[in-house]
Amino acid sequence: MNDFIYEVPVERVSAYRDQRLIVRARESAALTTTLADADPERIVGARLLSLAADSEPLNAWAPGLPVDLVMADPGAEFPLLYRHTELLDHHPVRVIIPVRPGFAKAVKVAVSLHFAVWLEPGQPEPALIEELVEVMAFYLRQPTVAQPVEFFHSALLGFYHDDPAPLWVVLDADPQYLRFIADDGAESLPGRLAGVEATVAADADLGEWLTRILAAADECRGCEFLGSCGGYFKWPRRDYDCAGVKRLFGLLRDAAAELRRDLNSAPA
Ligand code: SF4
Numbered sequence: 001m002n003d004f005i006y007e008v009p010v011e012r013v014s015a016y017r018d019q020r021l022i023v024r025a026r027e028s029a030a031l032t033t034t035l036a037d038a039d040p041e042r043i044v045g046a047r048l049l050s051l052a053a054d055s056e057p058l059n060a061w062a063p064g065l066p067v068d069l070v071m072a073d074p075g076a077e078f079p080l081l082y083r084h085t086e087l088l089d090h091h092p093v094r095v096i097i098p099v100r101p102g103f104a105k106a107v108k109v110a111v112s113l114h115f116a117v118w119l120e121p122g123q124p125e126p127a128l129i130e131e132l133v134e135v136m137a138f139y140l141r142q143p144t145v146a147q148p149v150e151f152f153h154s155a156l157l158g159f160y161h162d163d164p165a166p167l168w169v170v171l172d173a174d175p176q177y178l179r180f181i182a183d184d185g186a187e188s189l190p191g192r193l194a195g196v197e198a199t200v201a202a203d204a205d206l207g208e209w210l211t212r213i214l215a216a217a218d219e220c221r222g223c224e225f226l227g228s229c230g231g232y233f234k235w236p237r238r239d240y241d242c243a244g245v246k247r248l249f250g251l252l253r254d255a256a257a258e259l260r261r262d263l264n265s266a267p268a
Helices: 010-016 028-034 074-089 103-112 126-141 152-160 206-214 243-265
Strands: 005-009 020-025 043-048 067-070 093-098 116-120 178-181
Touching: 005 010, 010 020, 010 028, 020 028, 028 043, 067 074, 074 093, 074 103, 093 103, 103 116, 103 126, 126 152, 126 243, 152 243
Parallel strands: 005 020, 005 178, 020 043, 043 067, 067 093, 093 116
Antiparallel strands: none
């Protein structure tokens, strides 16, 4: 047996009973019913794909299991977050928010309700870079923000400790460990790597993936943010212009330096 974690639709759990699973469903009752007999050691997370769903069945189920609430249209769906706050009494909960116009409002509501936020940044165009800068300023400067907003949070810590982790790891898309099972049962690499033919050995580590596949663009090899990014933004379109995302990484690097200065100058 390999060490992959499989993200599977709830309808296909039976085919992966011996694997470690992240299970997704549109209805929470489908999760609790299907997984009632599952080995709890093998379930590492659950994803609720519809914010319109009733999450109440998850409250008393598998306490402590990480739960993701997946948004499709953040500009329209953010009011639905209010109905899921009770989950926080029972589970670590992240709201997965795609970076689409209007996503900033969804981030602010999620954070105000004490949800962790996990941005799916795609390959943001200039207008979305501006919205990302606005959200980053909110995350960095707003004293009431107590929850992590990824990928900002991990990138900031990486700069602060001079120990960066590539976005493949931060944003749950590490091909060394993860596989995605589509609704029709097709297996693929995770996230934006779906459809990419893997030409590395099944047991290749992330370093080999980065060198041979993920960060193979010429621009990545010379990029000052390679350690924090890992070539993430060159997928799936290899001709994506990284000027905007390099600005984001630069702002996080500056914020980490400022934080270090502030802490060093604070009285002992
Ligand atoms: S910011 Fe762009 S150029 Fe730099 S490592 Fe990431 S994808 Fe490559």
